[in-house]
Amino acid sequence: MKQLFLVWLLAGATLVQAQTIQHNAIVIGRVDSLTSAVLKEKRKIWVYVPASAHDPSYAQQRYPVLYLLDGDAHFASVMGMVQQLSAVNDNTVCPEMIVVGIPNTDRTRDLTPTHVASNPEMSASELKTSGGGENFTAFLEKELIPYVDTHYPTTPHRTFVGHSFGGLLVMNTLLHHPSLFDNYMALDPSMWWDGQKLLREAPGLLTQPQLAGRALFVGIANTMPTGFDTVQVRKDTSSATDFMRSKLTLRDELARHPGNGLRVMSKYYPTDTHSSVPLPATYDALRFLFQAYAPSPQVLFNLFEPGLLPNPAAFVEAHYQRISAAMGYPVLPPEPMVNGLAQYLLQSKQLAQALAMFQLNARNYPTSFSAHDSLGDYYSAQGQPAPAAVAYTKALQLKDTPATRQKLSKLRAKK
Known part of the structure; x- marks a missing residue:
């Protein structure tokens, strides 16, 4: 049995090395770009393609795609996790995937679904362009996804990942455009946005039949004020608990609608902050979203x-x-x-x-x-x-x- 694991270790290491070492430089992906008529700007994307795509024996191999918001912040960690869980040591926890990181140009514009004129936590200049989330989703649907499908060896299976405002856009896409992706990963989503408007819409949208066959993972960080617990947060009405309360309310709403065919998991991370939660939550999400993939x-x-x-x-x-x-x-x-x-x-x-x-x-x-x-x-x-x-x-x-x-x-x- 040890000999078998050694065979697997060497095979996995060979695949990874072929992908990541070029001319004595460690390379984890490439920068690509496309000019968007929808957004009226040129957008860069960071792309990781599995090492097996470069093996002639796998000439017909195609891969699901993971689309990652805030790609300039999370690309390295998510790409590494996907590679580790799908290829290193012949892991099959999740499939090998193409990872497309989407760096920001105007983050508030692209990741918020509605315009907000004022908010005590944000400046007027930050809010000025807010509310372009639907337009950004049109860019994903009409331009970015077709571009990736044309230029890379993809399958139709897609996963959408976002943190904070990115998590808000993931939830908005699930509720308003459920067929665009197969899997949705909302990491500490900003459900407080615009007086919790999307959260108020959720109960009616969570019953739609188009959610059947989709999967959602929600990761929730500990953003409670000192001295509060989750019971107290649910009862509180102050702005200090608005962020945490909105996430717990989302979790409650998801639990109330189990019969729509949407496969859901939400997990609370009591020892993680808003900034640290993406790493452990992404790991748990990949295991949940692809739970049928690996044998026990x-x-x-x-x-x-x-x-x-x-x-x-x-x-x-x-x-x-x-x-x-x-x-x-x-x-x-x-x-x-x-x-x-x-x-x-x-x-x-x-x-x-x-x-x-x-x-x-x-x-x-x-x-x-x-x-x-x-x-x-x-x-x-x-x-x-x-x-x-x-x-x-x-x-x-x-x-x-x-x-x-x-x-x-x-x-x-x-x-």
Whole structure:
């Protein structure tokens, strides 16, 4: 079992290194841009594409997209978390994803859904352009998402992430444009905005049928005044508790509307502030939003123990069929993970189960040299030269290497 984990560790490290080291510089993404007719300005975006997209064996691989507001503040942490949970050490807690960070030009304008003329916490200059959230959402829908889909290997599955004012826009998009994204992550959302206008609209909008099949995670930081608890905050009516009270009210409203098909989780972080909550909340949100993605630790244990699963390959295939149904597009089990399982089963003398794993990879990744080369190694080790030769020949058609050609020559010389 330790050998299998070592195989996974090395495979994951190779993928990550290929993505992040270029000319002795650590690179986590690229800056792209588009000119927006809706916003009447040029907008930069920060884009991370998974390392596997650069592997010829994954030429047809496509990825869900995570759209991140305040991208200039949160891109590195969110990108790192997605990479860690989807690729490093062959983690499959969430899928590999393209991360699109959206830096700000006029944050208050773009992230607030309604105009507010005065607020004691903000200056007149800050409020002057407020209320452009709907226009910004039109930019996302009509320009940014189509641009990303055209220029990057995307699937239709999209996640929308925002903190503070960004969380407010995430909630506004969920309630007024629910079909735009599949997953919504509102981190300490500013539901106090405009006299809690969006919060007052929420009860009626949370019953709409378009929410069916969507998922929402709300992370709530501790923004209570000293001496208050959540019970006291709910009863208080002062401006000092307005922010915290609005978030707790949102949580209550979400709990009152469980029958609309919206999958919801809200979590309170009593030891985190408004500024620190994005990191732990994003981690929890990714696990919740993609909870169908990773097998449980107990199931993984069963995969490694002889006899507990009579057909591990069938189990893996069925698990990814369930993932595909949840995501809305075909999701294949990662080739390195399946190869690692196959090698472990082979070392454990579970020959039929190992063969089924090798064959699963060859079917799922027909253009992968390594999938066919590994299948050839299995047949050769079992004294089956004919199918080994077929597998090696296919591998060489994909990539001609001296090692594989030598293996094929040795087989032919034995005839």
